[in-house]
Amino acid sequence: MTSCSKVPITGRRQFNVVPGQMISEMSLTSYQDFLSQNPPIPESNKNTQQVKRVGQKIAQAVEEYLIHNGQQDKVSAYKWEFNLVESPEVNAWCLPGGKVVVYTGILPLTKDDAGLAVVMGHEIAHAVANHGGERMSQQLAVVLGGVSLDIALQQKPAQTRELFNMAYGIGSTLGTLAYSRTHEYEADKLGMVFMAMAGYEPERAVSFWEEMAAIPGQAPPELLSTHPSSQNRIKELRNYIPNARIYLKKQ
Numbered sequence: 371m372t373s374c375s376k377v378p379i380t381g382r383r384q385f386n387v388v389p390g391q392m393i394s395e396m397s398l399t400s401y402q403d404f405l406s407q408n409p410p411i412p413e414s415n416k417n418t419q420q421v422k423r424v425g426q427k428i429a430q431a432v433e434e435y436l437i438h439n440g441q442q443d444k445v446s447a448y449k450w451e452f453n454l455v456e457s458p459e460v461n462a463w464c465l466p467g468g469k470v471v472v473y474t475g476i477l478p479l480t481k482d483d484a485g486l487a488v489v490m491g492h493e494i495a496h497a498v499a500n501h502g503g504e505r506m507s508q509q510l511a512v513v514l515g516g517v518s519l520d521i522a523l524q525q526k527p528a529q530t531r532e533l534f535n536m537a538y539g540i541g542s543t544l545g546t547l548a549y550s551r552t553h554e555y556e557a558d559k560l561g562m563v564f565m566a567m568a569g570y571e572p573e574r575a576v577s578f579w580e581e582m583a584a585i586p587g588q589a590p591p592e593l594l595s596t597h598p599s600s601q602n603r604i605k606e607l608r609n610y611i612p613n614a615r616i617y618l619k620k621q
């Protein structure tokens with residue numbers, strides 16, 4: 371079980387043994403289940419239009435990035451979809467393969483297109499950097515003790531499926547997991563680059579997280595996970611602005 375891949379932009383090496391194709395298939399099933407229980411708000415709605423508009427710009431930025439970095443083969447792995455669902459939860463997520471869901475509860479915080487680009491850029495970055503696959507690979511190594519994924523699937527399909535659900539935070543609700551600190555910082559940076567490539571000022575990420583940090587009460591699991599602490603996160607984001615600005619597309 372030795373397989374290593376590189377995360378785009380940051381270049382960090384990650385342990386990855388789960389084929390992308392398999393993850394995409396598992397994701398699609400979970401995504402369809404979720405949408406059948408949480409019907410998306412129709413396109414006639416202004417907020418839905420905003421989600422689709424911003425999402426498509428970021429998706430285009432991701433594709434451009436992959437093409438310019440010799441990873442054209444990865445572009446076809448994404449069949450982008452952007453949905454808005456009615457929920458008071460402050461949440462959004464992107465499953466592997468480019469299935470993005472935004473909850474209406476976050477819109478009062480994102481306010482404008484650029485604010486929404488911060489959140490969607492961040493969530494899409496988790497997917498592009500394959501953070502779920504990395505987590506699943508790590509858990510496979512621990513739980514299944516180093517057997518190959520093929521053997522694991524043949525012998526323990528239910529357990530493998532369970533690991534997938536854990537890695538992607540799929541349970542009674544989707545996308546409720548808290549990522550590791552490494553993954554959060556990485557998604558912040560990649561997200562900033564993608565939003566800049568999509569034409570949004572990366573500074574907006576700093577003001578968005580500052581406003582999020584100022585909200586009293588319990589933080590939602592993914593977007594406001596307890597680590598990294600808000601202060602460190604904002605500091606890192608601010609430090610990264612000059613790098614992200616290199617990618618800024620002039621509108």
Ligand SMILES: [Zn+2]
Pocket residue numbers: 492496549553554557592593
């Ligand atoms: Zn995150």
